[in-house]
Amino acid sequence: MTKEMGLIMKYISTRGNQQELQSAEAIIAGIAADGGLFVPTSLPNLEAGFIENLIDLTYQERAQKVLAKFLVDYTAEELEKCVNNAYGDANFDSPAVAPTVNFGKENSVLELWHGPTSAFKDMALQLLPQLMSTALQKTGEKAEIVILVATSGDTGKAALEGFKDVEQIRIMVFYPQDGVSQIQRLQMVSQKGSNVAVVAVNGNFDDAQTGVKNIFSDKAFNTELNTKGFQLSSANSINWGRLVPQIVYYFSSYADLLKNNKIKNGDKVNFVVPTGNFGNILAGYYAKTMGLPINKLICASNANNVLTDFLKTGTYNKKRAFYKTNTPSMDILISSNLERLLYHIGGGDRAQVKEWMTALNTNGEYSVNKTYVDKIQEAFWADWASDEQTAAKIKEVYDQYNYIVDTHTAVAWEVADRYKLKTGDNRPNIIVSTASPYKFNESVLKALDATKVVNTDEFKMLDELEKLNATKVPAGLSSLRNAEILHSKQCVKEDMAVTVKKLLY
Numbered sequence: 001m002t003k004e005m006g007l008i009m010k011y012i013s014t015r016g017n018q019q020e021l022q023s024a025e026a027i028i029a030g031i032a033a034d035g036g037l038f039v040p041t042s043l044p045n046l047e048a049g050f051i052e053n054l055i056d057l058t059y060q061e062r063a064q065k066v067l068a069k070f071l072v073d074y075t076a077e078e079l080e081k082c083v084n085n086a087y088g089d090a091n092f093d094s095p096a097v098a099p100t101v102n103f104g105k106e107n108s109v110l111e112l113w114h115g116p117t118s119a120f121k122d123m124a125l126q127l128l129p130q131l132m133s134t135a136l137q138k139t140g141e142k143a144e145i146v147i148l149v150a151t152s153g154d155t156g157k158a159a160l161e162g163f164k165d166v167e168q169i170r171i172m173v174f175y176p177q178d179g180v181s182q183i184q185r186l187q188m189v190s191q192k193g194s195n196v197a198v199v200a201v202n203g204n205f206d207d208a209q210t211g212v213k214n215i216f217s218d219k220a221f222n223t224e225l226n227t228k229g230f231q232l233s234s235a236n237s238i239n240w241g242r243l244v245p246q247i248v249y250y251f252s253s254y255a256d257l258l259k260n261n262k263i264k265n266g267d268k269v270n271f272v273v274p275t276g277n278f279g280n281i282l283a284g285y286y287a288k289t290m291g292l293p294i295n296k297l298i299c300a301s302n303a304n305n306v307l308t309d310f311l312k313t314g315t316y317n318k319k320r321a322f323y324k325t326n327t328p329s330m331d332i333l334i335s336s337n338l339e340r341l342l343y344h345i346g347g348g349d350r351a352q353v354k355e356w357m358t359a360l361n362t363n364g365e366y367s368v369n370k371t372y373v374d375k376i377q378e379a380f381w382a383d384w385a386s387d388e389q390t391a392a393k394i395k396e397v398y399d400q401y402n403y404i405v406d407t408h409t410a411v412a413w414e415v416a417d418r419y420k421l422k423t424g425d426n427r428p429n430i431i432v433s434t435a436s437p438y439k440f441n442e443s444v445l446k447a448l449d450a451t452k453v454v455n456t457d458e459f460k461m462l463d464e465l466e467k468l469n470a471t472k473v474p475a476g477l478s479s480l481r482n483a484e485i486l487h488s489k490q491c492v493k494e495d496m497a498v499t500v501k502k503l504l505y
């Protein structure tokens with residue numbers, strides 16, 4: 001693909017006729033004015049040799065090559081600076097950044113939790129602020145950007161770490177009061193930085209996310225903020241700048257398997273992804289459509305298995321019980337990024353996407369037609385694991401490999417094994433590991449040895465877990481022991497917009 005052709009790639013809303021934007025503009029905006037998500041107008045093709053050429057590169061260099069396919073309005077120098085700032089050893093405790101660890105012949109684990117907050121959100125949220133900051137310079141945008149984040153736990157801290165003290169940007173994080181772990185809460189309420197705010201919302205994650213979405217689509221409110229010199233943006237995975245960094249590690253993991261002679265170039269692999277908002281796995285779908293040899297993207301859910309049902313039947317129905325599980329980062333009933341998949345599956349039929357998203361909003365459900373279902377099932381396979389199955393898998397993996405996985409990763413591992421059993425597919429499964437086990441220490445410890453959970457002090461449990469684990473407690477978590485609480489704001493879910501205003505002026 002020539003540079004000129006590359007420049008043709010622009011970004012449009014999944015839902016309507018908003019004008020085409022450059023990627024820098026789409027990253028600043030976050031969400032489209034009509035409530036849709038930005039998607040690229042065309043998908044890049046890989047030139048021959050693209051994947052082999054990644055083998056001997058660092059993660060940063062691989063990232064630069066993959067990002068350049070989508071962020072065509074950024075110069076090579078800009079991208080180089082962004083990835084070096086994001087993925088340096090000041091932020092990541094593995095020089096490989098996202099290493100792939102092999103277990104036996106058939107299973108590999110892609111560890112995405114070596115960043116500052118010990119969860120995979122760092123992969124995107126260390127880079128997004130760099131991309132956004134560069135975008136502000138490129139576009140000459142003068143407004144102060146206000147990042148609003150709704151979090152089920154991990155995004156909030158990762159976004160705060162990424163955006164803290166970034167010039168011309170403020171960040172406000174809303175988390176469900178009773179929907180995050182003690183460690184997750186501590187990570188957020190102890191956040192330093194002159195431009196950060198952290199607020200507890202009385203509701204679940206979907207309440208917080210709906211609140212943020214409503215603020216984004218409230219035209220009068222946005223106009224009022226604009227006149228005061230502020231512009232809202234998003235660091236949730238609805239922002240294209242959140243999604244695009246995640247495409248990189250699918251390529252990087254494949255390149256690592258090539259490098260270690262686990263596969264030959266062109267061999268197809270499966271990625272098994274513990275899924276909530278459908279951001280991580282959608283990045284895998286972009287990699288697959290670009291030509292990365294992926295056989296199936298396996299969507300692993302917990303008891304909130306709305307995606308399992310959708311991928312199996314074509315009906316998305318959010319009208320169901322909401323469960324609090326031992327995988328809280330996947331306790332989600334509205335998976336926002338599915339909208340982008342529908343756009344691409346339907347060849348860009350925006351009226352259709354809009355109709356379904358409206359139906360979801362008003363009736364709580366929609367059904368796609370058979371053509372969509374068939375195309376989706378070509379690329380995806382889905383199943384879910386209960387809390388009990390998840391705990392049993394943690395124990396089983398530990399007994400077999402002396403390796404400790406977190407609950408979310410265990411969901412993926414359980415579904416990976418089931419996939420193999422049900423389909424007989426013996427291609428390598430790459431299990432996408434989204435959090436350090438220390439981040440969900442209570443559930444993990446309970447799974448390994450319930451007698452160790454003698455009280456609910458999270459730090460005692462960190463110590464107990466460390467005794468069983470080959471790797472140490474990450475610095476970002478052990479430092480929380482003495483962390484000062486800096487944020488104690490609360491609001492009811494109806495008052496989120498008012499809270500934003502109060503924090504700004």
Ligand SMILES: *Cc1c(COP(=O)(O)O)cnc(C)c1O
Nearest residue numbers: 154275276277278279280329434
């Ligand atoms: C966010 C998160 C997920 C879900 O990722 P999505 O992109 O929302 O599908 C899974 N596991 C962990 C640990 C997470 O933090």
